Every structure is written in structure tokens, then in C-alpha cells.
Amino acid sequence: MSYLAVIGLEVHTELKTNTKIFCSCKNEFNLEPNINCCPVCVGMPGALPVLNKKAVEYAIKAGLALNCEINSLTRWERKNYFYPDLPKAYQISQAEAPICLGGYMEIETQNGPKKIRLNHIHLEEDAGKLIHSEYGGSLIDYNRGGVPLIEIVTEPDISSADEALVFLENLRALLKYIGVSDCRMEQGSLRCDVNVSLHKEGEPLGTRVEMKNLASFKAAHRAITYEINRQTEILNSGGKVIQETRRWDDQKGRSYSMRTKEDAQDYRYFSDADLPPVKISREFVRKVRETLPLLPKERAQKYVEEYNLPPYDAQILTSERTIADFFDECVALFDNPKMISNWIMTDVMRKLKEQQTEDIVLPINARNFTKMLKLHLDNVINQPAAKTLFEYMWDQDSKTDPEQLIQKLNLVQISDEGELEKILQEIIQNNPAAADDVRGGNKKAIAFFVGQVMKATKGKANPKTVNELIQKLLS
Ligand SMILES: [Zn+2]
Numbered sequence: 001m002s003y004l005a006v007i008g009l010e011v012h013t014e015l016k017t018n019t020k021i022f023c024s025c026k027n028e029f030n031l032e033p034n035i036n037c038c039p040v041c042v043g044m045p046g047a048l049p050v051l052n053k054k055a056v057e058y059a060i061k062a063g064l065a066l067n068c069e070i071n072s073l074t075r076w077e078r079k080n081y082f083y084p085d086l087p088k089a090y091q092i093s094q095a096e097a098p099i100c101l102g103g104y105m106e107i108e109t110q111n112g113p114k115k116i117r118l119n120h121i122h123l124e125e126d127a128g129k130l131i132h133s134e135y136g137g138s139l140i141d142y143n144r145g146g147v148p149l150i151e152i153v154t155e156p157d158i159s160s161a162d163e164a165l166v167f168l169e170n171l172r173a174l175l176k177y178i179g180v181s182d183c184r185m186e187q188g189s190l191r192c193d194v195n196v197s198l199h200k201e202g203e204p205l206g207t208r209v210e211m212k213n214l215a216s217f218k219a220a221h222r223a224i225t226y227e228i229n230r231q232t233e234i235l236n237s238g239g240k241v242i243q244e245t246r247r248w249d250d251q252k253g254r255s256y257s258m259r260t261k262e263d264a265q266d267y268r269y270f271s272d273a274d275l276p277p278v279k280i281s282r283e284f285v286r287k288v289r290e291t292l293p294l295l296p297k298e299r300a301q302k303y304v305e306e307y308n309l310p311p312y313d314a315q316i317l318t319s320e321r322t323i324a325d326f327f328d329e330c331v332a333l334f335d336n337p338k339m340i341s342n343w344i345m346t347d348v349m350r351k352l353k354e355q356q357t358e359d360i361v362l363p364i365n366a367r368n369f370t371k372m373l374k375l376h377l378d379n380v381i382n383q384p385a386a387k388t389l390f391e392y393m394w395d396q397d398s399k400t401d402p403e404q405l406i407q408k409l410n411l412v413q414i415s416d417e418g419e420l421e422k423i424l425q426e427i428i429q430n431n432p433a434a435a436d437d438v439r440g441g442n443k444k445a446i447a448f449f450v451g452q453v454m455k456a457t458k459g460k461a462n463p464k465t466v467n468e469l470i471q472k473l474l475s
Contacts, residue, residue, distance in 0.1 A: 022049030041146030043088030063100030098122035
């Protein structure tokens with residue numbers, strides 16, 4: 001029996017503001033525990049929260065990039081639950097009037113583009129972090145408590161683990177691109193919960209199961225696949241899926257029941273009297289919109305139309321803002337978008353892959369990179385020398401002018417006919433049989449002579465001149 005899967009996601013993303021959402025403690029990661037805390041973020045009685053405007057701005061920015069409607073009045077509610085990472089025993093969140101409503105993101109699927117609708121985006125504070133000690137017991141670090149979070153809640157428009165993965169990857173890229181979050185999964189600044197239900201075509205939706213603790217996109221993909229299989233087995237054997245929350249154990253590759261699903265009213269949401277509602281003027285939204293960069297899709301479109309790049313290349317170039325900005329900078333300095341794009345798509349991308357870091361770092365600047373391309377285009381250095389120079393600039397010296405570097409590395413191309421002719425004549429003398437082959441029209445033998453000249457000149461010979469000389473001497 002086959003079922004249709006209905007999947008919804010809740011993605012929590014920490015915003016990279018300087019300070020926390022309701023106090024002036026720093027929003028920093030990787031510090032000694034419990035040093036970025038104050039009476040507000042650890043919930044001392046009488047301490048009053050004050051809203052960080054930047055967090056509102058970033059949430060709106062995310063909303064605009066995701067085609068949401070921005071609420072003109074947004075309110076704060078307390079979400080009550082007891083857990084040691086939440087010293088106030090409530091989390092300041094939004095339920096009645098979240099900051100962004102609706103919205104969507106389009107993803108590419110096997111069956112073409114698909115719109116994944118959002119229900120809303122709300123702002124809230126993060127909780128502290130429990131550290132389970134190897135000596136038994138648990139420790140708590142409140143540095144994270146009060147860090148601004150947006151929770152992006154999708155409609156159940158996702159139909160497979162693959163689609164969920166594509167959505168998450170695109171969302172992460174977009175949030176990083178617009179600069180509201182680092183989205184570092186390994187640091188927990190992006191986390192997601194998924195809910196999955198199965199039903200037969202034409203029948204009402206099935207019972208939802210929520211899964212928490214998904215620390216990576218791969219884990220989310222595995223957990224969804226596992227859950228679809230688990231529910232399929234239950235339904236096929238005539239059983240009933242129970243509404244519950246399950247915890248995914250990525251190491252064991254299975255999920256465990258945590259609790260039967262609480263309803264929203266179990267949190268006893270009620271208005272936070274310490275925080276007035278926030279009026280968001282259209283003027284403020286307009287100003288935030290002005291801070292949005294050209295989004296990847298539009299930017300890729302521009303590259304295709306203005307620079308005549310293939311759509312695939314344009315998409316790769318615009319998938320990361322650092323790369324797209326680098327490309328733009330290069331084009332501004334050197335009007336050869338195709339050549340720049342080719343080098344970025346191959347050599348730059350390869351070097352970036354070697355870095356194996358989540359954040360892209362370009363050790364090379366646009367000025368020197370384009371100078372290197374010009375030297376190659378002007379035949380001062382040939383292709384292998386350009387590659388050598390690029391590697392050197394990337395790995396060892398990105399500051400020195402490439403013109404100086406090619407002298408230092410002895411990479412200047414030899415185009416001097418007299419010099420090359422002398423070298424070639426010697427090679428011909430030493431290889432009479434191969435020379436006869438060339439005279440007899442053997443193309444492979446031509447390549448042999450080119451190779452020998454390159455070897456003798458340490459790759460610096462101008463290949464065009466060499467080819468011309470071979471024609472001249474061996475025809
Ligand atoms: Zn604080």
C-alpha cells in the first residue's frame with residue numbers, strides 16, 4: 001500500500017544581532033559558560049525586557065526575502081513550560097500576531113519548480129543550553145538564553161525527504177545571503193523540527209508526528225525517511241499512528257517517543273505585559289526592503305541577460321553572496337564576465353571545496369585576480385603558468401602584485417621566436433623519427449614536439465608560437 005507523505009517544517013534560526021533580543025548582553029558564541037548573562041535574560045524577578053530593534057529589522061528582512069506579508073502590529077506572548085534551560089519558566093514568543101505572515105519559497109523538484117508556502121515567521125528568544133556532563137548530571141549555560149531567533153513555519157507542502165532537504169538548503173543559503181544569520185548548524189544557530197503524516201490519495205490527512213533534535217540537514221533527511229517507513233509499517237499492519245513527539249537519534253538511526261503531543265493550550269500562551277505591542281510602519285518596512293541585496297534568483301537572471309552566462313553557471317555564482325559579490329567586483333575591474341565566470345566556476349570553486357569550512361573565505365582579492373586574468377589574456381603568461389600563479393596567490397601570497405609574482409616565480413611566457421626555434425631545432429635533431437612522422441602528417445607527433453618544448457621551457461613557451469615553428473621547420 002502506498003501513501004502520500006505530508007511534511008511540514010519549523011526552522012529556528014538565530015539572528016546575528018550584536019546583542020540579545022531583550023537585554024544588552026552580547027550575542028556571541030563559544031564563550032566561557034554563563035558570562036553573557038544579566039538579570040533580564042536569566043529571568044530575575046522584576047527585571048524588565050526591552051526589545052532590540054535590530055532583531056525586528058532582521059526578522060522583517062527575512063520575511064521580505066521569503067515573500068511574506070509584514071504585520072503592521074505584532075505582539076508578544078509568554079509560552080509557559082518548565083525546563084531547566086528556561087529560568088523564567090516561560091519563553092517570550094509570538095502566537096497571536098507574529099511579525100510575518102504567509103510567504104513562500106520556490107524550490108526545484110524532479111517535477112519542476114514547486115512553491116513551499118510558509119504559514120508565518122515569528123520572533124522569539126532562544127533558551128539556554130544544557131550540557132550533559134560525563135560525570136553525571138547536567139550543566140546549564142545561559143549565554144544562549146535571550147538570543148533572538150526567528151521560527152519559520154511552513155505549510156505542510158513538502159512531500160518527501162528530498163524536497164525537505166532542498167527546501168532547507170535553499171532557506172539556509174537565502175538567510176545567509178541576506179545577512180541575517182550565520183546559519184551554522186554545528187553551532188546550533190539553525191535547527192529544525194519536522195512533522196510528518198501519511199494518508200491515502202483522496203482521503204483526509206493522517207495523524208501528525210513531530211520530530212525534534214534534528215541537528216543537521218542530513219539528520220532531517222534520514223529522520224523523515226525513517227518516519228515515513230515507520231508510519232507505513234504501522235498503517236499496513238492495520239495499526240493507528242499516535243500523535244506524539246519523537247526524538248531522533250542520529251547515531252542509532254532511529255527515533256524514540258518523547259511524549260504524546262501537547263496541544264498549543266498546554267503552553268498557556270498569554271500576553272506578556274512587560275512588552276507593549278510593536279507597531280511596524282510601512283515606512284520602516286520600506287527602509288528594511290532597501291537594505292535587501294538583489295536576491296539570488298534575480299541576480300542569476302541578471303547574469304544570464306547582461307553577461308550571457310549559461311543559467312547553470314549564473315545559479316552557481318549567485319548561490320553564495322560572497323562569490324556573487326566577488327564576481328561583480330571582478331567584472332567591474334575587467335570587462336570579461338565569461339572568462340571570470342569560467343575561472344570562478346572551476347579553479348576558485350575547487351579551492352573553496354578544499355577549505356571544507358561552512359563559511360566561504362576568499363584569500364584572493366578581485367584586483368589581483370583580474371590582473372592575473374589580464375596577464376593571461378594578453379599572452380604574458382600561458383594557461384599552465386596562469387594556473388600556477390593562481391595557486392600561488394591563493395595559497396601563499398595574495399597581496400603582491402601578480403606582475404611582480406610572475407617575475408619572482410619565473411612564469412613569463414617565452415614568445416621569442418629565435419629562442420624557441422633554437423630549442424625546437426635541438427629537439428628535432430635528437431628525434432629524427434618523430435620529425436619524419438610530422439612531415440608525414442602525423443598529428444600526434446606534433447603534440448610530442450609541443451610537449452618537449454614545454455618541458456624544456458618549464459611550461460613557459462607560448463604554445464601558439466611553438467605550433468607555428470613546428471609548421472615552419474617540419475613541413
Ligand atoms: Zn542579558
